[in-house]
Amino acid sequence: GDSVTQMEGPVTLSEEAFLTINCTYTATGYPSLFWYVQYPGEGLQLLLKATKADDKGSNKGFEATYRKETTSFHLEKGSVQVSDSAVYFCALSGTDSWGKLQFGAGTQVVVTP
Amino acid sequence: EPEVTQTPSHQVTQMGQEVILRCVPISNHLYFYWYRQILGQKVEFLVSFYNNEISEKSEIFDDQFSVERPDGSNFTLKIRSTKLEDSAMYFCASSWGPGSYNEQFFGPGTRLTVL
Numbered sequence: 001g002d003s004v005t006q007m008e009g010p011v012t013l014s015e016e017a018f019l020t021i022n023c024t025y026t027a028t029g030y031p032s033l034f035w036y037v038q039y040p041g042e043g044l045q046l047l048l049k050a051t052k053a054d055d056k057g058s059n060k061g062f063e064a065t066y067r068k069e070t071t072s073f074h075l076e077k078g079s080v081q082v083s084d085s086a087v088y089f090c091a092l093s094g095t096d097s098w099g100k101l102q103f104g105a106g107t108q109v110v111v112t113p
Numbered sequence: 114e115p116e117v118t119q120t121p122s123h124q125v126t127q128m129g130q131e132v133i134l135r136c137v138p139i140s141n142h143l144y145f146y147w148y149r150q151i152l153g154q155k156v157e158f159l160v161s162f163y164n165n166e167i168s169e170k171s172e173i174f175d176d177q178f179s180v181e182r183p184d185g186s187n188f189t190l191k192i193r194s195t196k197l198e199d200s201a202m203y204f205c206a207s208s209w210g211p212g213s214y215n216e217q218f219f220g221p222g223t224r225l226t227v228l
Contacts, residue, residue: 032214041221043204043219043220043221043222044156044204044219045219046216046217046218049216091156098163098169099144099146099161099169099208099211099215099217100146100158100161100171101146101156101158101217103148103155103156104155105154105155106155
């Protein structure tokens, strides 16, 4: 079945550092790929998405490119802020699905001043 | 900005008791979902619901679980006889359209503790 694997955390960074969170997936067909973020005490929020190969999703300085050849959707940000401290979830939705999201385990990111 | 709300934020219950978790989706959304996250584990899909019926469910969603949209605003998840392993954070989500192209908006979650 479909699955998502993302790097384990926590990832601790200094402010203005470069952030990468790796995400790879297994799926049949051409799933849509998502990054969700969860700030402390809040629900999951969509950060960005890509619905076909080579699409780049971007939002709030974060980017991720849908790489079909490597089945990856790595999240990157060039200069993180303390406010980016959160848990980040990679997820996919299969083409034969009614919207069911399959999530990775989540990666906690801690940004220190 | 419209948001999904969930009540209660924390529910404590005894094993074998019935619980109902409540959600108010965004008002013009048509598709509704429940997910859960056991502490330290992945967020797992439970069920999707559209046009007053279940459209998809996972293996987790067995006969002990049911969902209902009792009126035009609420969406509920009922667990008939709770088990210790049902302890988790339960998230409700809603979307305007189906499938993988439409953003799902999540509520803040209900933490269920089964003693």
